Amino acid sequence: MAVASIAQHDEHQGVDRLYAETRDLRLQGFLLFLVSDIVLFSSFIFAYLYLRNSGQGFPPPGIGRLDVAFAAYNSMVLFGSGCTMHYALENWKHGNFNKYAGCLIATIVLGLMFLGGQGYEYHSLIVNDHVTWSGSGIFGASFFTLTGMHGFHVFVGVCYLSILLLQSVHGVYTKQKFFGLTAGTLYWHFVDVIWVVLFSIFYLI
Amino acid sequence: MQTHEQAELHGGGVADHIHPEPQTFVRKYIFSIDHKIIGLQYIITGFVFFILAGLLAEVIRAQMMHATGGVVDSNTYDEIYSVHGSAMVWLVVIPLLTGGFGNFVFPLQIGARDVAFPWLNMLSFWIFPPAGLMLFASFLMGAPQAGWTEYPPMSLQGQAGTSMWCAAIFLVGVSSTLTGINFLVTILKMRAPGMTFTRMPLFVWAQFATAPLLMIATTALAGALAALFMERQFGVPFFDPTKGGSPVLWQHMFWFYSHPAVYIMILPAFGMISEIFPTFTRKPIFGYKMIAFSSVAIALLGFMVWAHHMFTSGLAPWLQLPFMLLTMVIAIPTGIKIFSWVTTLWGGKIQFTTAMLFAIGFIATFTFGGITGVFLSAVPFDLHAHGTYFIVAHLHYVLVGGSLMGILAGMHYWFPKMSGRMLSEKVGRWTFWLFFIGFNGTFLPMHWQGLMGMPRRVAQYDPQFQGVNQFESYASVVMTIALLLFFYNVLWSLRHGKKAGPNPWGARTLEWQIPSPPHYYNFKHVPTVFAAPYDFAEPLPYTGLEDELTDSPGPQPASSSSS
Numbered sequence: 001m002a003v004a005s006i007a008q009h010d011e012h013q014g015v016d017r018l019y020a021e022t023r024d025l026r027l028q029g030f031l032l033f034l035v036s037d038i039v040l041f042s043s044f045i046f047a048y049l050y051l052r053n054s055g056q057g058f059p060p061p062g063i064g065r066l067d068v069a070f071a072a073y074n075s076m077v078l079f080g081s082g083c084t085m086h087y088a089l090e091n092w093k094h095g096n097f098n099k100y101a102g103c104l105i106a107t108i109v110l111g112l113m114f115l116g117g118q119g120y121e122y123h124s125l126i127v128n129d130h131v132t133w134s135g136s137g138i139f140g141a142s143f144f145t146l147t148g149m150h151g152f153h154v155f156v157g158v159c160y161l162s163i164l165l166l167q168s169v170h171g172v173y174t175k176q177k178f179f180g181l182t183a184g185t186l187y188w189h190f191v192d193v194i195w196v197v198l199f200s201i202f203y204l205i
Numbered sequence: 206m207q208t209h210e211q212a213e214l215h216g217g218g219v220a221d222h223i224h225p226e227p228q229t230f231v232r233k234y235i236f237s238i239d240h241k242i243i244g245l246q247y248i249i250t251g252f253v254f255f256i257l258a259g260l261l262a263e264v265i266r267a268q269m270m271h272a273t274g275g276v277v278d279s280n281t282y283d284e285i286y287s288v289h290g291s292a293m294v295w296l297v298v299i300p301l302l303t304g305g306f307g308n309f310v311f312p313l314q315i316g317a318r319d320v321a322f323p324w325l326n327m328l329s330f331w332i333f334p335p336a337g338l339m340l341f342a343s344f345l346m347g348a349p350q351a352g353w354t355e356y357p358p359m360s361l362q363g364q365a366g367t368s369m370w371c372a373a374i375f376l377v378g379v380s381s382t383l384t385g386i387n388f389l390v391t392i393l394k395m396r397a398p399g400m401t402f403t404r405m406p407l408f409v410w411a412q413f414a415t416a417p418l419l420m421i422a423t424t425a426l427a428g429a430l431a432a433l434f435m436e437r438q439f440g441v442p443f444f445d446p447t448k449g450g451s452p453v454l455w456q457h458m459f460w461f462y463s464h465p466a467v468y469i470m471i472l473p474a475f476g477m478i479s480e481i482f483p484t485f486t487r488k489p490i491f492g493y494k495m496i497a498f499s500s501v502a503i504a505l506l507g508f509m510v511w512a513h514h515m516f517t518s519g520l521a522p523w524l525q526l527p528f529m530l531l532t533m534v535i536a537i538p539t540g541i542k543i544f545s546w547v548t549t550l551w552g553g554k555i556q557f558t559t560a561m562l563f564a565i566g567f568i569a570t571f572t573f574g575g576i577t578g579v580f581l582s583a584v585p586f587d588l589h590a591h592g593t594y595f596i597v598a599h600l601h602y603v604l605v606g607g608s609l610m611g612i613l614a615g616m617h618y619w620f621p622k623m624s625g626r627m628l629s630e631k632v633g634r635w636t637f638w639l640f641f642i643g644f645n646g647t648f649l650p651m652h653w654q655g656l657m658g659m660p661r662r663v664a665q666y667d668p669q670f671q672g673v674n675q676f677e678s679y680a681s682v683v684m685t686i687a688l689l690l691f692f693y694n695v696l697w698s699l700r701h702g703k704k705a706g707p708n709p710w711g712a713r714t715l716e717w718q719i720p721s722p723p724h725y726y727n728f729k730h731v732p733t734v735f736a737a738p739y740d741f742a743e744p745l746p747y748t749g750l751e752d753e754l755t756d757s758p759g760p761q762p763a764s765s766s767s768s
Contacts, residue, residue, distance in 0.1 A: 025321045025394055032386045036424040043428025043461075047443060047454055054451050134440040137449035141441045145432075 023179045030183050034190050041149065041194055045201060048142035067121065068203045074117035075199050078154075081110035082192040085161075089185045092168075095175055104165050107188065111158040118151050146198055153191050160184055223318065223760050226725040236331070238323035239725060243330050244309030245623060248616075251301040252692075254337050258292035261285050263685060266647075266678040272668040282664035283350035284366075288340065290353030291370065294466070295377045296337045298608045302473035303419060304330065304384055306615050307412050309623060311388070313716035314406045316397025316734065318727050321390040329383040336376035343369040352662055354459060357444035357452040361437060371434040378423040378430070381469075385419030388412055397715075399734035404746075406714045406738055407496055411476025414500040418465045418472075418507065426462030429455060453518050460511035468507040470604060471571075472500055474611025475542055478564045481618050482546050484712040485561040486553025489739040492545035499538035506535050516584050517591045525584050532582035539575055543568060558710070559633030563614035566641050570606025574599055577652065595655025601648045613640070613691065620695070621709050625721045626702030632694040639687035646680025707754055713738040713745060719753045729759045 088103035122144075125131045133144040164184045167173065173181060227233045237243060264285050268276040277285065312320055320326050347364025349355055360367050392413045396405070405413070433455065435441040442448030444455045475496075483490040490496065512520055512528045520528075546568055555561065577599040581587050590596060613636075620628050650673045655661075659670050666674070708717040715738070719728060729752045736746035 025390055028394060029322060029325075029386055029390045032389060032420060036382050036386065036420050039421050039424040040428050043425045043458055044432070047428070047432060047458065050454050050457065051443070051449065051451055054454075134442065137442055141435075141443055141450070145435065145441065 019177055023177075026179055027182065030186065034186065037153075037190070038194075041146070041197075044142065044146050044149065045197065048138070048146065048201065051138040051142065066203055067124075070117070070121060071199060071203050074114055074121070075195060077110050077117065078114045078192055078195055081107045081114065082189055084110065085185050085188045089181055092173070092178055092181055093175070097168075100168070101165065104161060104168075108158055108161050108165070111154055111161070111188075115151060115154055115158070118147065143202055147202070150191070150194055150198055153194070157184075157188050157191050160187065223726050236327060238319070238327050240308045240312050240320050240323065240326060241623075241723060241727075243326050244305055244307070246330055247300050247304035247308060247333070248306070248623075250334050250337070251297050251305055254292055254296040255301075256692075257341060258289050258297060259685070259688065261289035261292070263681065265289065266681045268664060269666075269674045270678050272666050272671045272674075274664045277664070279664040280350065283662070284344065284348035286662060287349045287352050287355070287370075288344065291349070291374065292337070292340060293604070294353060294470070295374055296333075296340065298470045298604060298612070299377075299381060299466070300333055301612050302470060302608065303381065303388070303412070303415060304333065306408075306473060306477065306612075306619070307384070307388060307415075310619060310716060311409045311412045312391060312395075313622075313719070313723060313727055314409050314714050315392065315395065315400055316715050316728060316732050317391060317395040318731070320387050321395055322387050325383055325387050329380045329387065332376050332380040332383075336373045336380065339369055339373035339376070343367075343373070354463070355433070355455075356459075357433070357436075357455050358446070360433060360455075361445060363437075368434055368437050371430045371437070375427055375430045375434070378427045381419045381423045382427075385416045385421075385423070389416040389420065392416070397731050397734055403494065403497070404734055404737045405497075407479035407490065407493070407500075408473070408476035408714075410497040411472045411479070411500050414504040415469050415472045418469050418504055422462045422465035422469070422508070425458065426466075429458035429462065432458070453515070456515050456518055457511070460514045461508075464511040464514065465504070465507040467603070468503055470608045471611075472503065474567070474608050474615075475500060477611050477615040477618070478546060478567055479542075480712070480714065481560050481564040481614055482549045483739045483741070484618075484710050485556045485558055485564075486549055487556075487711075487741050488549055488553040489741060490545065491548040491551075492541070493737055493739065495541050496545050499541045502538040503535060506531060506538070510535065513582055513587070516587045529582055529584050533579060536575065536579050543572055543575075558617070559628065559630055559637055560614050560618035560710075562634065562637040563610050563617060566637065567607065567610040567614060570602055570610060570641075570644065574602025574606055577602065590655055592660055593655035594651040594659045594661055597661050598648050598651035598655060601651070605644055605648070610640075613637075616691075616695070618710070619716075620698070621705030622716055622721045622723070624699055624702070625705055626698050627705050627709060628694050628698045628702060632690055632697075636687050636690045636694065639683055639690065643680050643682070643684030643687055647677045647684055650677055713741065715747065718745065718747065718750050724759055726760055729753055729757065 084103045084106040088100050088107060091097075091100040091103060130136075131140050131143075133140055161184055164180055167180065224238075227237065227239075234242060237246075264276065265282070268274050268282055268285075270276075274282065308320070308326065312318075343349065343366030345366075346369060347366045349360065349367040349370040350363050351359035351367075355363075355367065355370065392405075392409060432441075432443045436443050436445065436450075442450045444450045444452050446452060479490060479496055510528055510532045512524060513532045516525055516528075550565075577595070581590060581596070581599060617628055617633055620626075654670055654673060657670070659666055705721050707720050710717070715732065715734075716723070718732075728750075730749045732747045732749040734747055736743070738746065740746075
């Protein structure tokens, strides 16, 4: 049994067994939550691609191509935050608290920078190009809904990571018991992966 | 004793961790984290909504008594059948089968002390009653009028209550998704030692096939509902063709959920039937593995057939053929189940208890509904029957004759476990026969009406159908009387029923080896399982249950925290 083998492994590591098994359940539950979140994004991605291919005036008149270069810079910021998050978790596992905190703070800052970049992009689209959520046909509807949903996920992630930072400062997690950090890392990578898909469908194709 | 505890420590897993039993009324019965109480909460709430939605159905039947209608006006009639359908699907059948019976029965059957996330379970439940009230409250602001499917553009032009409908169904969906995640993790991780996948009771297999559907399909519906809500409230164009949107997109998004939802509504009922048949024939179930795997096959195929609801919506012909064929393929795993059940009856010592009567009735009516489903999957026939009473007949044969018969069979089967008392078999027999006759009287003639071209969802109709409609309305009263008898039986038996004892049916799954109703912590010692439960010739395949029916004290919370 997988549960038992993990538990025995951890008993050697000095982690109590109940925690190990509860973590196992939580990890699986969290992964399934991410799967259902992927389905939520997929339904809107399907809607966008379906409407785009149904041949009813795409792209809408008056809307040029999006600013790919800026979005690419912004993507690099988000992907960079994925790297720093990875190192944050690795440093935690190795017990380097200072490096961990530095990487986590860098992740939060990069996340905020991404949100700022997206705000700038929204601003220039709305003010300069007059592209809006409800007034620009299926493009405006899909673009603002999907990137807005993604931005909301980034925002939630930033809040979540900030809470994790506070918790770890207050000693909630130990070198062996850090499921919250694992979940935070998984969530953050999930947000990254969603952005890869959104970037491809809105800026590249 | 010491060795027993040790063995348990190394097998039982998280199940061994016991929280102290709550003492206050609120924590015990209202905001409970006990899966059994939550299951009962779902069942009670589901049946309350069932009564409300059933009253709406009787208004529909009253309206149909005369070709010119006359009970309510056309607008109100549209509201009534829309809310009736939505409520029956989302507030009655799905919560009863998954949240209700799922929560109560399957953790007991896998030998767990609770589900994986008890607090999440409580949250799932408490999202559900407010969402149901929101759906019924939409009558106050003009209820949705485009049927339970709410196709745009009608739903875009609908009254304010349509947005309320979106929000209510979205919330029920969140509740379902959380339940699905919870159940899946529980089944994957919290089975008692020795309970391998091929030793799980078939009701657990059914929940195992249903949970991913709840988790994945419901989230897709949430996307569709959010899009409809945004379009209605903020004018964001997804479905309005004048702004570049597409009404057909809604149909794709809606049916991608709602076809799997059909299997959410039937697979747990299949599971119940698979429990009831071996118990009351005293025979191992025929084709255990085939029944188990066909549930999974149905769940997988369920995701590939959604567009068969859209043959008349301008689907490209090259798409119609694969959807038609895949739909017909679903008849194969379903047929495997039906044949396995019938073969289980063959040569068995059949006891005609009420639960068994409902289970056999289920086979008859569900097979009928399934066969009309194969008719409808054929594109040429569907073009003829789409939007007629034939569809109404088909869906009621699978949802009432299938899911609801399953629920009633399950209620008669598990009521002793839930309450510790037996339902009256005499009243139960009356319930079954009145229900069976009333049901077939109501819905069988609708096939004919549909083939003759009577459209569904109309408040007035061609006078040539008046006679048959009146017959259906009278038959629906018989069905209502049967259900009233059932509710009377439940309420009467709660107080006056015969004491059930742990195992009144002589069933072999784990939930029947412990007292009725079970203790807070379910099992005194987590049992070990050696075989599938259905082999009536063999001794029970469990160890560790010796203390269950004795006075020995159960597990103590204080001692377990040290483990």
